[in-house]
Amino acid sequence: AQRVTQPEKLLSVFKGAPVELKCNYSYSGSPELFWYVQYSRQRLQLLLRHISRESIKGFTADLNKGETSFHLKKPFAQEEDSAMYYCALDGGTSYGKLTFGQGTILTVHP
Amino acid sequence: ETGVTQSPTHLIKTRGQQVTLRCSSQSGHNTVSWYQQALGQGPQFIFQYYREEENGRGNFPPRFSGLQFPNYSSELNVNALELDDSALYLCASSSRRPNGQFFGPGTRLTVL
Numbered sequence: 445a446q447r448v449t450q451p452e453k454l455l456s457v458f459k460g461a462p463v464e465l466k467c468n469y470s471y472s473g474s475p476e477l478f479w480y481v482q483y484s485r486q487r488l489q490l491l492l493r494h495i496s497r498e499s500i501k502g503f504t505a506d507l508n509k510g511e512t513s514f515h516l517k518k519p520f521a522q523e524e525d526s527a528m529y530y531c532a533l534d535g536g537t538s539y540g541k542l543t544f545g546q547g548t549i550l551t552v553h554p
Numbered sequence: 555e556t557g558v559t560q561s562p563t564h565l566i567k568t569r570g571q572q573v574t575l576r577c578s579s580q581s582g583h584n585t586v587s588w589y590q591q592a593l594g595q596g597p598q599f600i601f602q603y604y605r606e607e608e609n610g611r612g613n614f615p616p617r618f619s620g621l622q623f624p625n626y627s628s629e630l631n632v633n634a635l636e637l638d639d640s641a642l643y644l645c646a647s648s649s650r651r652p653n654g655q656f657f658g659p660g661t662r663l664t665v666l
Contacts, residue, residue, distance in 0.1 A: 488644065489656075530596050
């Protein structure tokens with residue numbers, strides 16, 4: 445069975461502070477992991493794919509297979525980063541079947 | 555490039571009724587997945603359609619069924635609605651892994 449855990453439901457930081465959103469997973473195969481973000485009144489959108497090793501809007505995430513984690517990090521948070529963040533694991537069919545965590549609401553205060 | 559669209563935006567039904575939700579996939583995507591998102595929860599995978607066939611199913615009863623059409627658009631049908639079916643239903647389209655899935659705005663279903 446595959447599972448994704450985001451231990452923090454709420455996370456508050458001040459503008460300019462570092463932020464880390466935690467994600468742990470359990471999966472018996474080789475995982476493909478994603479971060480999705482949902483800004484207020486907008487649809488769920490893809491933020492990062494671990495396989496791309498990219499940085500989007502200053503966010504990065506490293507897959508740590510030993511700790512089964514895929515934490516999302518940003519060195520200097522901005523107010524516009526305030527949103528709901530979901531970690532998701534892709535397993536199953538060739539075209540993807542996402543298992544989502546419960547989500548973390550990030551609030552960046554001015 | 556056209557994004558994923560869903561209709562209707564909102565829907566209110568009563569217990570025991572049937573509902574059909576619709577989704578048009580993003581241009582260039584041949585796979586559609588459906589998710590249910592209850593309040594305060596992450597989305598849960600219902601099933602996926604590829605080339606008009608069901609291609610994987612989550613832990614949902616048979617009264618949740620679907621279709622995919624030759625133009626890759628899709629329908630989600632739910633029979634014998636229950637109160638717990640009240641949720642946001644999300645459609646996502648994709649091409650090959652691991653490019654990720656791209657979501658529509660959702661249909662908010664309320665069952666009274």
